[in-house]
Amino acid sequence: MTACDLDPDALESVADYVDHTTSEVSEAVTDxxxxxxxxxxxxxxxxxxxxxxxxxxxxxxxxxxxxxxxxxxxxxxxxxxxxxxxxxxxxxxxxxxxxxxxxxxxxxxxxxxxxxxxxDEGQMDTATAVNGSGPAFVFYLIQAMAEAGVEGGLEESDAETLAAQTFKGAAETVLRSDRSTEELIDAVCSPNGTTIEGMEVLWDSDADADVTAAVRAAEERSAELAAEFGDENDA
Structure with a gap:
């Protein structure tokens, strides 16, 4: 594997992960x-x-x-x-x-x-918003949960660890489980328990609409960028 970049610092940062580094494009791509x-x-x-x-x-x-x-x-x-x-x-x-x-x-x-x-190519703008921009949205939610923990008395480092690991574990559960996300939510929510109280707040809020709006905004920006390149192709 060969890495090519005009910036020596960039090449140095990846040197341990590749077989060869170069600033010459032809050297990197010929074979x-x-x-x-x-x-x-x-x-x-x-x-x-x-x-x-x-x-x-x-x-x-x-x-x-x-x-x-x-x-x-x-x-x-x-x-x-x-x-x-x-x-x-x-x-x-x-x-x-x-x-x-x-x-x-x-x-x-x-x-x-x-x-x-x-x-499909036509779905790329949406995918860019979901998985490309998505990590920033998730970081925001982790931060919000961690801050809530700190407000409740947790140490900042503990709150961040608990929030981040909870997101990680929940994501792994979604990927490995045959159950839908709705079914998984129900599995955590015991009648008259703590989780159902928190979920009632989320269900009554605009949280899902706000997440959708964030995804749509990123999707629209991706489409704008694509249109600029389309205009260049037509020129």
Missing amino acids: ADVVVVAVKPDIVGAVLSDLDLSPDQTLLSIAAGVPTDYVEARTDANVVRIMPNLAAETGDMAAAVTGDDIPGEVRQLLDDVGEFAEI
Whole structure:
């Protein structure tokens, strides 16, 4: 595995995780079966212009908001678009993937760092909001639960640990259980117990609508970014 970047500090930060580092694009991609383009959306075009790839190679684009057709118009390689999230660092990533041909090497790579869902290109803006932006929304909720714990007298570090681990455990339960989230909620809520009292507050609030609004706002921004690249394609 070869990492390529013009920033020496960036290369140094990943040196322990790759076989080779370089600042020369041609050196990085010449013999590569899979080339990952992980750059900011506004420089994708410039990066692609420096890549001379063949149809036998696969280009993985993880630039948010950049449509597949924009990339395909600028390379001969097989294009796979991925929206990952930062939980790849811990092997718990949720990724959305789209492409006409997703090779085995790519599937294995994604399996190694978490879970992935194959979706249509037209669903990418929604997926970007759910799994790409989603970690920030979850961090916000963890923070809110932890702050409630601190207000109740818990030490800040204890409250954060309890809140974060509760989210982690609940997420694992959802992934491993055959029951729906509604059924899981019911399983925790005992009649006249503590959980049902808290859930009544949430059910009577606009919490679900606010979460939906946050997802829609992120989705709309992703669509705006995609439209900008579409206009560039038409120019």
